Amino acid sequence: MTGDASEIVLSKQDLREVAAFAVVCAESVLEIFEADQPDDSRPRGAISAAWEFARGGERGKSLRDTASAALKAAKSADTAAGREAAWAAMSAAGAAYLHPLAKATQVKHILGAGAYAARAAELVAGDDRSVGAETLEQTVHCATPTVVDVLKRFPVAPSGGGRVGELIRMLDADLRSLTLAE
Numbered sequence: 001m002t003g004d005a006s007e008i009v010l011s012k013q014d015l016r017e018v019a020a021f022a023v024v025c026a027e028s029v030l031e032i033f034e035a036d037q038p039d040d041s042r043p044r045g046a047i048s049a050a051w052e053f054a055r056g057g058e059r060g061k062s063l064r065d066t067a068s069a070a071l072k073a074a075k076s077a078d079t080a081a082g083r084e085a086a087w088a089a090m091s092a093a094g095a096a097y098l099h100p101l102a103k104a105t106q107v108k109h110i111l112g113a114g115a116y117a118a119r120a121a122e123l124v125a126g127d128d129r130s131v132g133a134e135t136l137e138q139t140v141h142c143a144t145p146t147v148v149d150v151l152k153r154f155p156v157a158p159s160g161g162g163r164v165g166e167l168i169r170m171l172d173a174d175l176r177s178l179t180l181a182e
Helices: 012-027 030-036 042-054 061-076 080-097 104-124 129-142 145-152 162-176
Strands: none
Touching (some): 012 042, 012 080, 012 104, 030 080, 042 080, 061 080, 080 104, 104 129, 104 162, 129 162, 145 162
16 A cells, blocks of 8 residues: 555554554553453453464454454443553554554554553552653553554644543654654
8 A cells, every 4th residue: 555645554564563562551451450350351352362463363353353342341340440451452452453544543553552551550540640651651662663663654643532642642752752773
């Protein structure tokens, strides 16, 4: 997909690296959901399916189904932190579906899991925004040069989206400020 100026070239390897980054982010808060809903394995299933894709599997029904299941699990969470952690897992499975469209909204496919994870960590800490900032700082260190390169192909993250949107924009700015050698 190279002909249209509104299209962004993405290889399958690019998608795999974005998915791996998203999974690392989501895994960091999976225990928050599991403490909330110990008998619900749907977010863990989404993370497993995303890892499978990141490690060479194909995008397909399993990824879509597990992302949808993690979304449903979020609705069953008893706490806001549990809900955000499940959304991080859903976003990890959805990262493989980053579209090659030059739209700011696509940035959420790259950074959504990291932002949801940071929000979950904030909420567990009594809505302490400094915890979210610390989580984002750790997330930046998880991004590979390929993830940063892919992100920079897209417009900056859009406005809106409440606190998670704010975290996405913070993470977006932090990653865009990196040089690819970092």
